[in-house]
Amino acid sequence: MKKSRLKRYLPLYLMLTPGIIYLIINNYMPMGGIIVAFKNYNYQKGIFGSAWNGLKNFIFLFKTNDAWIITRNTLCYNLVFILLGTVGAIAVAVLLGELKTKRGKKAYQTVILLPFLVSIVVVSYIVYGFLSTEFGNVNHTLEQMGKDSVSWYSSPKYWPFILVIVNLWKNIGYNTVLYYATLIGIDTSYYEAAVVDGATRWQRIRYITLPSLLPTVSILTLMSISKIFYSDFGLFYQVPLNSGPLLDVTNTIDTYVYRGLMVTSNVGMSAAAGLYQSVVGFVLVLLANWIVGRHDKDSTLF
Amino acid sequence: MKRKAALFMALAVTASLFTGCGGNAKGTQQAASDSSEKTTSSSGVTASSTEGSGSGEAPYVCKIVCVGDASSEACQEVAEKASEITMEKFNTKIDLVRLGYGSFVNEVNLMLSSGEKLDLIPSFGISAMTAANTGQILELTDLIKEYGQGIDEVVTDSEWACVTFGDGIYAVPNNKEKAQGFGVVMRKDMLDAVDYDLDTIKTEADLEPLFEKIKEAYPDTYPIVSDNGQMGYHMIERDDIGGDYGVIMHSTETDKTEVVNYFATEEYKDMAQRHYEWAQKGLIMPDATNNTQNAYDLIAAGKGFAYYTNTKPGIEAEWGRKVGKEMQVLELVSPFRTTSGVANQWFIAHQSEQPDKAMQVLNEIYTNPELSDLLINGIEGEHYVKDAAKGILTYPDGVDASNTTYSSVAWVWPNELISTPWETDGAAIWSDTDAFNKSAKESIALGFAWDNSNVLNEVTACNNVKAKYENALNCGTLDPEVTIPKMLSELKDAGVEEVIAEKQKQVDAWMQTK
Numbered sequence: 037m038k039k040s041r042l043k044r045y046l047p048l049y050l051m052l053t054p055g056i057i058y059l060i061i062n063n064y065m066p067m068g069g070i071i072v073a074f075k076n077y078n079y080q081k082g083i084f085g086s087a088w089n090g091l092k093n094f095i096f097l098f099k100t101n102d103a104w105i106i107t108r109n110t111l112c113y114n115l116v117f118i119l120l121g122t123v124g125a126i127a128v129a130v131l132l133g134e135l136k137t138k139r140g141k142k143a144y145q146t147v148i149l150l151p152f153l154v155s156i157v158v159v160s161y162i163v164y165g166f167l168s169t170e171f172g173n174v175n176h177t178l179e180q181m182g183k184d185s186v187s188w189y190s191s192p193k194y195w196p197f198i199l200v201i202v203n204l205w206k207n208i209g210y211n212t213v214l215y216y217a218t219l220i221g222i223d224t225s226y227y228e229a230a231v232v233d234g235a236t237r238w239q240r241i242r243y244i245t246l247p248s249l250l251p252t253v254s255i256l257t258l259m260s261i262s263k264i265f266y267s268d269f270g271l272f273y274q275v276p277l278n279s280g281p282l283l284d285v286t287n288t289i290d291t292y293v294y295r296g297l298m299v300t301s302n303v304g305m306s307a308a309a310g311l312y313q314s315v316v317g318f319v320l321v322l323l324a325n326w327i328v329g330r331h332d333k334d335s336t337l338f
Numbered sequence: 339m340k341r342k343a344a345l346f347m348a349l350a351v352t353a354s355l356f357t358g359c360g361g362n363a364k365g366t367q368q369a370a371s372d373s374s375e376k377t378t379s380s381s382g383v384t385a386s387s388t389e390g391s392g393s394g395e396a397p398y399v400c401k402i403v404c405v406g407d408a409s410s411e412a413c414q415e416v417a418e419k420a421s422e423i424t425m426e427k428f429n430t431k432i433d434l435v436r437l438g439y440g441s442f443v444n445e446v447n448l449m450l451s452s453g454e455k456l457d458l459i460p461s462f463g464i465s466a467m468t469a470a471n472t473g474q475i476l477e478l479t480d481l482i483k484e485y486g487q488g489i490d491e492v493v494t495d496s497e498w499a500c501v502t503f504g505d506g507i508y509a510v511p512n513n514k515e516k517a518q519g520f521g522v523v524m525r526k527d528m529l530d531a532v533d534y535d536l537d538t539i540k541t542e543a544d545l546e547p548l549f550e551k552i553k554e555a556y557p558d559t560y561p562i563v564s565d566n567g568q569m570g571y572h573m574i575e576r577d578d579i580g581g582d583y584g585v586i587m588h589s590t591e592t593d594k595t596e597v598v599n600y601f602a603t604e605e606y607k608d609m610a611q612r613h614y615e616w617a618q619k620g621l622i623m624p625d626a627t628n629n630t631q632n633a634y635d636l637i638a639a640g641k642g643f644a645y646y647t648n649t650k651p652g653i654e655a656e657w658g659r660k661v662g663k664e665m666q667v668l669e670l671v672s673p674f675r676t677t678s679g680v681a682n683q684w685f686i687a688h689q690s691e692q693p694d695k696a697m698q699v700l701n702e703i704y705t706n707p708e709l710s711d712l713l714i715n716g717i718e719g720e721h722y723v724k725d726a727a728k729g730i731l732t733y734p735d736g737v738d739a740s741n742t743t744y745s746s747v748a749w750v751w752p753n754e755l756i757s758t759p760w761e762t763d764g765a766a767i768w769s770d771t772d773a774f775n776k777s778a779k780e781s782i783a784l785g786f787a788w789d790n791s792n793v794l795n796e797v798t799a800c801n802n803v804k805a806k807y808e809n810a811l812n813c814g815t816l817d818p819e820v821t822i823p824k825m826l827s828e829l830k831d832a833g834v835e836e837v838i839a840e841k842q843k844q845v846d847a848w849m850q851t852k
Contacts, residue, residue: 078473079450079688096795100832102802169624189628190815277628278567281816283806295805302472303451305798 072307086304093308102292107316110288113196113272114264117203118257124204125211126249130241132212133219145216149209156206156270163202163275190281199286202275203268211256218252219245254328258336261324265317266290289313397425398695401433402458403446404713405750408436412743415717423709428698434713439632440566449687450474456687457696460750461509465581466501466683470508471791475685477506481697486510488705492753499785500680509683510700513753515771516680517778519649519673520571523657526664528552528559528643536668542573543612549621552643562616563642564626565633569613569812571646574605577676577781579845580788582797583829584838589781590674595849597842599834601808602826610822613814626813634660638740649673651770655762659746662739673774676781677788684752700752707756714757716744722760730761786848793840796833803828 069083076089097103128148135141151159166173167188175185188194226244235243267288276286293309329336417434424430433455437445443463449456450469469475482490492513501509522545529536532551539545549561577589584597587605600606616622623629623642633645638661647653649669657665686696703709715722715731721744722731733742748754759767790797807825810816 080473080476092795096799099795099799100803100828102799164628187624187815189625190810277630279628279810280806280808281627281810292802295802302794302798305795 069307070311072304073311074308075304077302077304077307089304093304094312096305097309097312102287103312105284106287106289106292109272109285110265110267110290113199113203113267113288114260116200117207118260118264120200120204121207121211121260122253122257124208125215126246126253128208128212129215129219129249130245132216133245134237145213148212151206152209154206156268156274159202159206160270160274160277163198164277167198189277189279192282192285195276195282195285199271199275203271206271214256215249215252218249222248254332258324258328262321264320264324265313269294395429398428398430398692399433399455400424400430400457400696400699401435401455402699402713403435403437403449403456404460405439405442405462406436406747407438407745408716409743410435412716412721415720416712416744419717420709420712423706423712424699424702427702428695430695430699432699440630450689453689455689457690457693458700459685459687460512461681461683461685462750464685466509466685467503467580467788467790469685470503470506471789471794474688475508476688476690476693477508478510478686478697479506481686481693482507482510485694485697486701486704488701489752492704496785497680500677500787501683502787503789509685510704510752511680512682512684512749512751513704513755514682514749515650516775517650517673517675518679519669520573520575520671521647521649521653521667521669522562522573522644523647523653523665523667524644525637525661526666528556529666531555539668540670542609542670546612546616546621549616549643550619553621556640556643559640559643560623560636561621561643563623563633563636563645564629564813565645566631567627567629567813568809569626569646571648572606572609572812573646573670574609575671575674576600576605577674577783578678579783579786579841580677582788582790582837582841583800583834584841586781586783589676589783590779592782595782595845597838597845599826599829599838601822601829607818607822610811610814610818613812614816614818615814617814622814627809627815637661637665638663651774652759652763652767655760655764655767656749658762659739659760673778674781675775675778675784677784677786679784682749703751704753705756707758710751710753710757714748714751714754715746716742720744722746724758725761728761729758729765730763731758732761783845783848785852786845788841788844790837790840793833793837796837799832800829800834800837803832 072083072086073093074089074091075083075086076092077083078086081087132141132144135144154162164172167175169175169185169187169189172188174188178185186194188198222245227240230240230244267290269290272286272288273291273294276282279286289309289312293306293313325336413434413436417432420434421431424432439462446456446459446464448454464474466475470477478486489510493511497511497516498507501507501511522542532548532555534548534551539548552559552561575588575590577586578584578600579586579597583599585600586592586595587598587600587603613622617624617626623636629636633642634657636642637645647657647667649667649671650673654665654667657667684700686693686700690696703713718724719734721734721737721742723734724731733739739745746760748757751757755768755771759765764770803825806828807816807821811818811821811825
């Protein structure tokens with residue numbers, strides 16, 4: 037019995053092997069590098085030759101409240117991104133679905149997707165075009181309205197909103213396409229039946245469209261949660277133009293590690309921060325999966 | 339039958355993927371072992387050199403990465419010419435790359451981490467002490483004895499002491515001006531147009547009326563600009579005794595070696611306050627901390643009038659060449675010598691396969707005027723023409739500072755004093771430099787080399803605080819009344835006091851042996 041099963045699935049296992057090998061080489065073997073986090077790294081002695089350092093590399097992270105700030109920033113921004121991103125993308129997808137002209141649909145879809153394809157460095161200069169203290173659009177408008185101009189790149193209080201808006205503008209198109217694809221797959225006979233029964237447009241969206249989108253929402257959200265401890269480096273480093281006064285609200289784990297390695301060239305400490313990121317991220321994924329599993333076993337990732 | 343065919347297909351697909359992956363795997367392993375352990379690569383080299391020893395060794399390629407603007411074609415041309423000299427003497431070719439000022443540190447750090455081919459690098463923005471402690475650069479004591487006699491003749495013992503960490507020498511100090519003053523560099527044409535009496539300016543604060551006048555006369559020009567988001571030169575005489583945190587203020591006049599936190603001094607606060615007020619008045623460019631352009635580009639484009647600078651013989655001409663317009667320098671802090679005066683050095687990267695050859699090349703650059711001229715100034719006829727009678731260089735027709743493909747930045751190279759001076763500097767520039775070095779006042783802590791390995795965690799944590807505030811304070815973006823206390827308390831949390839105490843301890847111990 038068991039043998040015949042193995043025989044039956046052998047082609048599938050064989051097809052799986054390249055993927056597994058790839059994962060082992062690319063994702064598992066470099067994991068050995070984690071030990072750098074516990075070493076006093078010396079370039080000449082290499083990873084294995086360097087002297088052990090205990091937990092000393094982690095001290096700098098927790099010495100100041102940097103660890104707390106970068107963790108908070110990474111988590112909170114990503115939560116808001118997931119929440120607003122999902123709601124926004126679904127809203128746009130539903131609106132797209134209601135459009136009647138084919139031409140209009142195509143045009144809107146392209147326009148919405150376009151920002152997703154723009155490099156983040158270009159985006160950072162578009163944002164600068166808006167927010168530059170002297171020549172920015174926003175300050176220009178403020179002055180026209182008789183208000184004082186704002187020095188955006190040194191006023192941290194505005195940046196949570198700016199970053200959320202930029203992220204939404206840039207990424208909403210991609211999710212919209214995913215939801216829209218599900219949406220056009222819904223059987224039109226449901227809608228026809230609903231119209232015969234006298235359902236209003238809102239009722240059709242509420243009782244047919246949204247429930248049909250739910251499985252897609254759940255998978256996409258779980259996938260984003262699995263990456264919740266990794267921030268969009270470009271968004272947090274390039275868009276604020278690496279401005280020092282904004283660091284309290286723009287520093288995430290990734291930018292912190294980058295700055296640590298680039299400015300102080302201390303590999304051990306950067307590895308320590310990376311390990312911290314991985315461990316907390318891992319715990320969060322397990323937690324999210326467990327919560328989802330309590331509601332609906334089929335929607336979990338594993 | 340059908341199932342067999344499917345199985346066969348699956349096998350075929352898997353096998354083909356396998357081979358692709360196999361190749362990859364080897365590549366990654368190779369790369370990993372290359373960067374982690376030098377043994378593989380160096381053993382590879384010895385193997386190839388023994389192979390070639392019968393019919394003359396295969397030439398070694400010495401890769402030099404230096405700072406400054408130059409096209410890659412020009413670098414290649416220069417490297418080919420330089421290789422002619424080094425091939426003959428050491429059977430070594432030169433490979434030259436020059437990186438822009440803004441990206442040099444990041445790119446070189448990446449090269450050092452990845453183990454990419456690299457032999458000689460200047461210290462521009464890289465701390466010799468950190469690099470020595472983390473093993474990024476090689477110890478040179480024995481190499482200098484064996485292959486660097488030419489260098490040893492020029493560098494004095496007290497200068498060697500400045501680059502000695504632990505028991506070994508890790509860097510070769512450049513032969514250049516070894517003291518520095520501070521001042522402000524200004525566009526001469528604009529200065530003449532407003533006709534201001536410079537004799538009235540004795541301190542930084544005195545600049546304000548001049549800047550006001552400039553702003554009035556040139557509304558589209560910012561009186562003072564930042565350089566890549568920084569304003570690094572402060573008009574305050576201090577010895578930062580090896581960097582990180584803790585300085586000795588007024589180090590040439592004091593007989594005390596009290597190490598203090600620079601950001602907590604009255605002098606720093608005054609400066610930050612002044613810059614803040616200037617930024618409010620529009621005398622400093624807006625968004626100065628976010629500026630990603632060089633100060634000289636802004637000044638050349640007429641967007642800026644002035645920037646702060648170090649001062650030394652020929653500094654006006656150096657700025658003039660970079661900006662492409664006549665510049666005037668006004669010195670506000672007279673020259674003094676500190677350990678940082680030998681802060682321009684050259685290193686041999688840890689991944690150099692044949693450090694002996696690298697040292698031979700470095701020694702040759704240090705002692706051979708022909709080679710130094712080539713590396714500093716480029717190709718004759720293309721990047722410069724030589725007036726042999728006067729012993730000076732000028733630009734060829736149609737070439738100037740703004741369009742040359744190989745910019746001349748003499749001071750980053752090991753020994754500018756043996757190169758041919760530019761017409762704008764005057765033929766006497768190098769003898770002036772020598773006199774300048776001799777006349778400068780000395781800091782009480784000259785020769786002290788700081789070792790931060792005991793307080794590395796504190797230094798790193800402090801650096802993250804500094805990254806947040808320093809540029810913004812220097813450029814006048816943030817109100818120092820609020821920001822400095824915040825910065826100081828965060829620095830304190832990060833352990834700046836331990837760093838300063840450690841430095842005080844080392845300075846005191848060093849004073850005992852002096």
